[in-house]
Amino acid sequence: MPTVYFTDTEGTTREITGNTGDSVMETAVRNGVPGIVAECGGSLSCATCHVFVREDELPELPPMEDMEDEMLYGTAVDREDNSRLSCQLKLCDGQDIHVTTPETQV
Amino acid sequence: MSTGTADAETKTNDGAAAAGKAPARTGLLIIGASQSGVQLAVSLRAVGFDEHITLLGDEDHRPYQRPALSKEFLQGAVESESLIFRSNAYWDEHNITLVKGEYITRIDKNDDGSGTAHAASGAEFGFKRLALTVGARARKLDLPGAELDGVVYLRNADDALALKAQLDSVREAVVVGGGFIGLEAASSLHKMGKSVTVLEYGPRLIGRAVGEDTSDYFLQAHRGRGIDIRLDARMKRLTAAEGGSRVAGVELGDGTVIPAQLVLVGIGVVPNTELAEQLGLEVDNGIVVDSHALASDGTTVAVGDVANMPNPLPGSPEGERIRLESVNNAIEHAKVAAYSLMGRREDYAGIPWFWSNQADLKLQIAGLTLGYDQTVVRRDEERGKFSVLYYRNGRIIAVDCVNAPLDFMSVKNALAKGQNIPADAAADPAVILKTIITDG
Numbered sequence: 106m107p108t109v110y111f112t113d114t115e116g117t118t119r120e121i122t123g124n125t126g127d128s129v130m131e132t133a134v135r136n137g138v139p140g141i142v143a144e145c146g147g148s149l150s151c152a153t154c155h156v157f158v159r160e161d162e163l164p165e166l167p168p169m170e171d172m173e174d175e176m177l178y179g180t181a182v183d184r185e186d187n188s189r190l191s192c193q194l195k196l197c198d199g200q201d202i203h204v205t206t207p208e209t210q211v
Numbered sequence: 212m213s214t215g216t217a218d219a220e221t222k223t224n225d226g227a228a229a230a231g232k233a234p235a236r237t238g239l240l241i242i243g244a245s246q247s248g249v250q251l252a253v254s255l256r257a258v259g260f261d262e263h264i265t266l267l268g269d270e271d272h273r274p275y276q277r278p279a280l281s282k283e284f285l286q287g288a289v290e291s292e293s294l295i296f297r298s299n300a301y302w303d304e305h306n307i308t309l310v311k312g313e314y315i316t317r318i319d320k321n322d323d324g325s326g327t328a329h330a331a332s333g334a335e336f337g338f339k340r341l342a343l344t345v346g347a348r349a350r351k352l353d354l355p356g357a358e359l360d361g362v363v364y365l366r367n368a369d370d371a372l373a374l375k376a377q378l379d380s381v382r383e384a385v386v387v388g389g390g391f392i393g394l395e396a397a398s399s400l401h402k403m404g405k406s407v408t409v410l411e412y413g414p415r416l417i418g419r420a421v422g423e424d425t426s427d428y429f430l431q432a433h434r435g436r437g438i439d440i441r442l443d444a445r446m447k448r449l450t451a452a453e454g455g456s457r458v459a460g461v462e463l464g465d466g467t468v469i470p471a472q473l474v475l476v477g478i479g480v481v482p483n484t485e486l487a488e489q490l491g492l493e494v495d496n497g498i499v500v501d502s503h504a505l506a507s508d509g510t511t512v513a514v515g516d517v518a519n520m521p522n523p524l525p526g527s528p529e530g531e532r533i534r535l536e537s538v539n540n541a542i543e544h545a546k547v548a549a550y551s552l553m554g555r556r557e558d559y560a561g562i563p564w565f566w567s568n569q570a571d572l573k574l575q576i577a578g579l580t581l582g583y584d585q586t587v588v589r590r591d592e593e594r595g596k597f598s599v600l601y602y603r604n605g606r607i608i609a610v611d612c613v614n615a616p617l618d619f620m621s622v623k624n625a626l627a628k629g630q631n632i633p634a635d636a637a638a639d640p641a642v643i644l645k646t647i648i649t650d651g
Binding site: 134 | 253257297301566615617
């Protein structure tokens with residue numbers, strides 16, 4: 106089972122066991138993790154599931170498509186080199202992923 | 212999580228629901244396990260509401276997201292489980308009781324806001340405060356033959372499941388209504404290999420939500436993909452094969468018949484105001500609420516699709532009212548209502564936004580076009596991007612974007628900050644809008 110570690114801006118980390126094939130966003134929302142809004146439910150329309158991914162885990166992630174890249178320019182907290190929209194990060198079996206949520210999504 | 216009525220009732224009423232005994236009037240009862248109902252419950256817990264919450268819905272499903280029903284879910288790209296809003300554990304941990312499959316027919320309410328809701332099953336649900344997140348229902352087609360098998364609507368999960376179950380036997384489909392739902396469903400059906408005709412009563416597509424340039428863009432795009440779109444269409448009746456009960460075609464005003472084994476109707480919604488009317492609340496195209504989501508009794512909150520509210524867009528004319536049918540509104544309106552139930556008065560203000568995915572067309576809308584007097588069209592044919600910016604008195608008020616998220620985010624953020632994007636500079640599609648935003 107994949108595991109997602111969500112750390113908020115205050116440094117508190119929540120460890121959530123996810124399902125293979127679900128996205129990081131879905132894992133957060135279904136378990137009520139604060140810091141992920143995801144208004145559009147994962148259809149890449151709202152940019153309110155912004156996360157910062159631990160640098161060493163970036164290469165393991167699916168590559169970023171143009172649409173995600175453009176949406177990231179409109180996030181509430183400015184993007185960084187390790188920014189992703191968590192709706193685009195599908196979990197693989199056994200994967201561990203560490204993300205930090207921004208101070209606000211809207 | 213409880214599924215049985217008796218179990219739910221016992222939980223709701225703190226064990227007071229012994230036969231014949233009135234349920235205790237405690238906690239908050241949210242009628243409508245919808246996007247707004249779920250958000251209200253979640254937001255209340257986030258702001259420290261510590262009383263029991265009952266979230267009651269009339270469907271047999273756990274609360275789920277509707278937008279995918281006409282798109283990914285219909286196409287089989289996502290499973291029903293992935294549409295569920297929250298895990299069962301979430302509701303349990305937050306002291307929120309989910310009640311499924313109960314249809315409330317009558318509510319008794321006292322002046323202090325407490326009361327009892329009566330379900331068609333005979334179950335009763337006591338409450339100290341009441342929230343109506345009852346949404347809207349699909350407007351029915353009023354034509355001879357509308358009752359035939361194969362004439363379907365697409366509002367909830369059961370509609371989508373019923374539609375999916377009959378798709379194998381469908382070769383030709385007619386979609387009635389060229390709005391969001393109609394065009395999303397038409398795109399999905401076309402993608403699944405069906406021959407699709409869209410009948411739109413009005414002179415253009417998505418007429419209620421976008422301007423003429425955007426309507427025209429979608430018309431050309433869908434026709435270019437092979438969807439037959441008829442504007443100003445008039446229908447006479449739906450026909451069945453001789454002696455059959457299943458729809459076989461749609462007869463138009465001029466007598467021609469379009470063969471169809473499926474007729475999908477997407478002609479708008481009607482707000483579910485019956486309970487509010489029975490309660491004596493003010494109703495006018497929805498439940499009339501103030502800027503704090505409070506209904507005319509001053510205690511009941513009404514949220515989301517069903518609420519007729521002061522226009523939340525900053526700078527709107529005093530007294531202008533609107534009813535918004537969107538996920539964004541369900542969420543943001545629910546947050547305001549949560550504060551109201553906590554005794555805190557926040558005015559609902561924000562930039563409404565909408566999206567619609569139709570085949571490879573991603574439409575994003577920010578703001579409201581009400582009262583626009585100028586448009587700027589940005590067309591980048593090489594990259595397949597298209598945006599229309601709307602202005603009133605020289606100030607940007609809204610944008611429609613197709614496959615142009617950068618434009619969408621730029622305008623949405625500018626509107627949220629009360630900034631402007633000068634029309635003359637915006638006309639060049641090579642200009643990045645974000646770089647020409649001006650204050651005031």
